[in-house]
Amino acid sequence: MRQFGLIGYPLGHSFSKGYFTEKFKREGIDATYNNFPMASVQEVPALMLANPLLEGFNITIPHKETIIPYLHSANDVVKTIGACNCVKIQDGKMQGFNTDVIGFELSLKKYLRKEHAKALVFGTGGASKAVQYILSKLGIEFIIVSRKMESNDGTINYGSLTEDLLRSSTLWINTTPVGMYPNEDSILPLNYEAIGARHYLYDLVYNPAETRFLKEARQRGATIANGYDMLIIQAEESWRIWNSNE
Numbered sequence: 001m002r003q004f005g006l007i008g009y010p011l012g013h014s015f016s017k018g019y020f021t022e023k024f025k026r027e028g029i030d031a032t033y034n035n036f037p038m039a040s041v042q043e044v045p046a047l048m049l050a051n052p053l054l055e056g057f058n059i060t061i062p063h064k065e066t067i068i069p070y071l072h073s074a075n076d077v078v079k080t081i082g083a084c085n086c087v088k089i090q091d092g093k094m095q096g097f098n099t100d101v102i103g104f105e106l107s108l109k110k111y112l113r114k115e116h117a118k119a120l121v122f123g124t125g126g127a128s129k130a131v132q133y134i135l136s137k138l139g140i141e142f143i144i145v146s147r148k149m150e151s152n153d154g155t156i157n158y159g160s161l162t163e164d165l166l167r168s169s170t171l172w173i174n175t176t177p178v179g180m181y182p183n184e185d186s187i188l189p190l191n192y193e194a195i196g197a198r199h200y201l202y203d204l205v206y207n208p209a210e211t212r213f214l215k216e217a218r219q220r221g222a223t224i225a226n227g228y229d230m231l232i233i234q235a236e237e238s239w240r241i242w243n244s245n246e
């Protein structure tokens, strides 16, 4: 039986195990997908030794960045953004990939229109880096918004968001965990009155399906998308990589 899995901490509510277990059953694939909770990424070599048949694993919070020194090789996306969420193991060697990037690109494009040429990206973590990589690739101008002090790279903080900027930036992307279960009542501190029907609000959070961020947008006639499609696409891309000759 083929073996795959997920590392991260904690892994209580993670989506991947359920998704792959159901997929393997539905498609008659003789494979298992197990959770390997680990508080420290230093446990990866021991995991490899204890599971010599493991062909690949996904990586979630908090190890997407700290896994990189353990990789034997990494593709260009991982090297550029400094985050890896998919490892393929061949002959005991770990190759690193980032499937969040394609998951975000394909899911964003579903509702993207020409008028969404200026974006605001809320948050500066690993998911934000994947989002920034794709916005640059698609030629979409963006400003990063953070709780931290303003910095030289153009990142601004929430207090600097003018109504004009919120109106003219018709693509808003939440890459923070704000609004995620079990904190569904929380919402980013923004002037939601600036949203109009031309806006497109994308929330990487997928649980709940409609965060308060998305609800504010839907009530004003804007286009909305949650992170569910991204999640499915990144999982399927991992499966493709584990079965390819890349």
Ligand SMILES: NC(=O)c1ccc[n+]([C@@H]2O[C@H](COP(=O)([O-])OP(=O)(O)OC[C@H]3O[C@@H](n4cnc5c(N)ncnc54)[C@H](OP(=O)(O)O)[C@@H]3O)[C@@H](O)[C@H]2O)c1
Pocket: 061, 100, 103, 122, 123, 124, 125, 126, 127, 128, 145, 146, 147, 148, 175, 176, 177, 178, 180, 204, 205, 206, 226, 227, 228, 230, 231, 232, 234
């Ligand atoms: N749908 C998918 O497939 C998918 C894939 C990856 C991630 N995600 C989701 O994306 C979210 C972020 O993931 P991540 O890996 O980037 O996490 P992360 O590395 O912890 O970064 C999150 C960023 O959000 C900001 N932030 C955190 N708490 C905040 C708060 N209370 N208020 C305002 N901003 C806050 C921080 O930026 P500042 O300190 O600069 O403000 C932080 O760097 C999670 O909810 C995750 O589930 C979804």
